[in-house]
Amino acid sequence: MRHMLDITDWSIEEINALMDQADEIIARPDDYADAMRRKKLASLFYEPSTRTRLSFEAAMIELGGHVLGFSDAGSSSASKGESVSDTVRTVGCYADIIAMRHPKEGAPTVAAQFSPVPVINAGDGGHNHPTQTLADLLTIRREKGRVDRLVVGMCGDLQFGRTVHSLMSAMSRYPEVSFVLISPEELKIPGYLRESMRRQGVPLMEVEKLEDVIPALDILYMTRVQRERFFNEADYVRLKDSYILDPDKMTLARKDLTVLHPLPRVNEISHAVDNDPRACYFKQVLNGKYMRMALILKLLEATK
């Protein structure tokens, strides 16, 4: 049985097929309106994440299926100390597929070992969040027409940003992708990821300021830099504006730049950018739902 725990468990051929499926759903939604009729998705959210949960639930409903589950650990058996393994064995008796969000890293991997039905990782602590990456990839492909031969800027907190790590791991497998990493010194990507890029021969450039490199980018993936993460106040004051995307910086960028953000944002993209046609972060939300639909279809087709 197949699960979606980590994006790198899936080959690029399989990911491309998921994107083809999502494109197909977008083109002909009515053809899929009953695809999951009488099927049930259990959304087991051990911590609240309203956006992700609603995206999964909307995806299942648009396929003609139903949803059940819980939206935080307090209202679930977890608060009575039930293990993940017992919970999924129980829920697997009712549901056809499980989407799990858990604050502990690796919880969906445990779930997959015991579950009688496919498990989708809907975010496990700071570790993985593969359906966000699927949304990112589909948005890139729909905007650019390809996932290869791109210069991808990653901006903000690159040390703790799991969506950044996951997107880099996924995109590095496509030919001629290079990354421009824009972050303060203390928030650079972790060493293992840099080493993995080096082994694959993926070009990396690391800089401190967005304005220095924005003209070269095809994709700009923004993330938030939290003030607490800086070691010293002087650096924070010197650099904080470099990590805020505003209309001035957008004038330096290419006409066909694609701006992405995993959302929610705080102030790292100014609202004045929202109406710029290059701002694609709300399309990304919509594409996330379509990729979750494609994934549910794929995983349940594989169990037939």
Added chain:
Amino acid sequence: MNIDGIQNGYVIDHIHAGKAMLIYHYLGLDRLDCSVAIIKNAKSQRMGRKDIIKIDELIPIDLEILGYIDPHVTVNIIRDGERIDKKHLALPERVVNVIRCKNPRCITQIEQDIEHVFVLADRDKGTYRCLYCEVAHRNEEKP
């Protein structure tokens, strides 16, 4: 090599000096009735100093754990006073229930009754990662 005194059993040779007691512990040799000899800081041409363990019985030995603790050891199998086999070890692909994940955010910290699995991520560096959270277990902490 010197296998004197062993009729049927093992001579675990080329142990990194100082690791013999760790191996003694992890192979459960303290629970054996047969004679076990530990030689510490023996002179070695190749290694300078090494430890050796001799076990006077052909007990089942977990070569995976042994390979994990010290991939450079050789295991000589002795039968009727003769060496009948010599095994070179390597780092195993997986180690199960030998080390525990130290990442406080890992599911293994709260989930009961699951196997603690580490997967070899880099053979050259000897790096293992937790199957669940993928945090690396550093070699100097081992096991």
